[in-house]
Amino acid sequence: MALKGVKVMEFLGLAPGPFCGAILADFGASVTVISKIQSSSFDVMSNGKRNISLDLKSKEGTDIITRMCKTTDVLLDTFRPGVMEKLGLGPDILTKHNPRLIYARLSGYGQSGPYKDKAGHDINYVAMSGILSLLAKNKEPPTPPLNLLADFAGGSVLCSLGIILALFERTRSGKGQVIDSGMTDGLFYLSSWILRSQFLPIWAGEPGSNILDGGFAAYKTYKTKDGKFMAVGALEPKFYINFLKGLQLTDDEYPQYSDNDRNEKKFTEIFLQKSQNEWCQVFKNLDACVTPVLEMTNLETNEYYDAKKPMYRDSNNMIIPEPCPKLSRTPGTTMAKKSPTLQGLHTKEVLQELGYSTTEINNFINTGKVFSANKSNL
Structure with missing residues (x-):
């Protein structure tokens, strides 16, 4: 070692x-x-x-x-x-x-x-x-x-x-x-990157209203039909197009950087129509930066952790991560x-x-x- x-x-x-x-x-x-x-x-x-x-x-x-x-x-x-x-x-x-x-x-x-x-x-x-x-x-x-x-x-x-x-x-x-x-x-x-990028437009608004802090419809979490959540990080246009494809929407209908409130309302409405697992299947083969919000109790059931085995359970059944990097x-x-x-x-x-x-x-x-x-x- x-x-x-x-x-x-x-x-x-x-x-x-x-x-x-x-x-x-x-x-x-x-x-x-x-x-x-x-x-x-x-x-x-x-x-x-x-x-x-x-x-x-x-x-x-x-x-x-x-x-x-x-x-x-x-x-x-x-x-x-x-x-x-x-x-x-x-x-x-x-x-x-x-x-x-x-x-x-x-x-x-x-x-x-x-x-x-x-x-x-x-x-x-x-x-x-x-x-x-x-x-x-x-x-x-x-x-x-x-x-x-x-x-x-x-x-x-x-x-x-x-x-x-x-x-x-x-x-x-x-x-x-x-x-x-x-x-x-x-x-x-x-926090160096955040501090050194304050002049960029992505930080122009009040906290909570910007692209990376929950104020952007294509970069936030959405509730699913079964009360769970999906995380959306479709910032780049190519990912946003695939994201809309998964929702069966088009960029002509919901442009990425126009009417953010309208987009968020529509995305919220659509995500509530399927369970988290169903949405995982929808986006499984779409490179859209959409992932489930996993809970600590079900990490191991997700294919990511099942394949990589980055953890084990101790005698108290507690999750123990393996060292990284x-x-x-x-x-x-x-x-x-x-x-x-x-x-x-x-x-x-x-x-x-x-x-x-x-x-x-x-x-x-x-x-x-x-x-x-x-x-x-x-």
Whole structure:
């Protein structure tokens, strides 16, 4: 696997951090999660990772972290700016022990600026990026998206990209570096095309009235007879002609860029005459950019997923996607196929690898400096 041999320390936080660690693990990295004793953080991305539970406010806890860093490639800091410095574990200190350490900092607003110490969630970061203002219609309040945009796209994915870039650069310089990955900044960067195309006519109207935001009859969703939906993306003339063909209409009757309200009304009326499956059959052999709006419960029944097999079901019958992108020689494989990791499950194992004696490890456990899910003494 592409990241085989890379050692990662992930400080347990909310979803963006664990998914960043999961991306690295899925492509071969060995990820050890550092959790606080009796941590209440909810993590569904722990599969395939090791977990060591420490009292991070104790000298013993920070000493263990420092020793781990000496042989670690990547540290993933998911706390607010300044927390690691207060613990004595900031990059200035840890990189002295390991100049090759890549210290990745994933936070809402980044490590600088007036918002750096503020709490926030995806809705706040999307709002601050400017994108939330575009997710509105008819001057109604903007609708917050699912927490994919800032948390995972601007956060997890771009942070993992930064880590890969730093690992690549280290092969030439031999040096690590600090990565400042702010979710707001990340989403702002992902929005480059939207921001740089604002002068184009496609953004001339109010949010919700433009070609790409639901205001164009040939680029939106339509309800079907059985209460499901079809997605239409017939932007180019050649696709629009085929789209009309599927509806048994002509371009002479319903020109693409004239009387948009009339077109939408007609398309709405026609889509209600057939079920989603019937419309899938209509457009199966028409290159019209028309697809069903699939629901999470029926993804596998669609021919796309049935053929590509990009997922599997876990023991709880939950859908687990396989890693993407696909690499021809060193493909990733989801660590979700392994059992979820319990807090402190690998505490003793990791401490042994670091050279701590049986007496030291048992003393750490008995004094509450570390937590081990395995209660038996070594």
